[in-house]
Amino acid sequence: MEGWRKFVDALELTKDLEQNYFDMRKIFQREGWTQEELASPRYFPQDLLVLHSRFQPKMREIFQTIKDYGFDVDGDEVHYYIMDKLHYIDEITPLRKSNGYNEN
8 A cells, every 4th residue: 555545544534525425425315316316416405515515625635635744646546545435435325226216
C-alpha cells in the first residue's frame, strides 16, 4: 500500500465523507430511487442538497491534506481510492431495482 493511503487510513480522513455518503444513500432509499435514476433525478429533496453541497469540498479537503503533508499524488488517484472506499456503502444501502423490486 502506498504511503499516502496508509496516511489517509491512519488519520481516518474519509470518515466524515463516508458518513455523508451513507446519509445520501439513505435519502435515495427513502425516495425509492433506482441506481439509474441517480444520473438524472426528477427532484432534489432539501436534505439531499445540503449533503451534496458538502461532498465535493470534503473531497478537495482530503486531497489538499494529503498534498500538504508532502505526498506526491495525483488527484484522480485520490478520487478513485475514495470512490472505492465508498463502494461498500452502495452494497449496504441497496436501491430499488428498475423492475420495482428491492435489491435485498
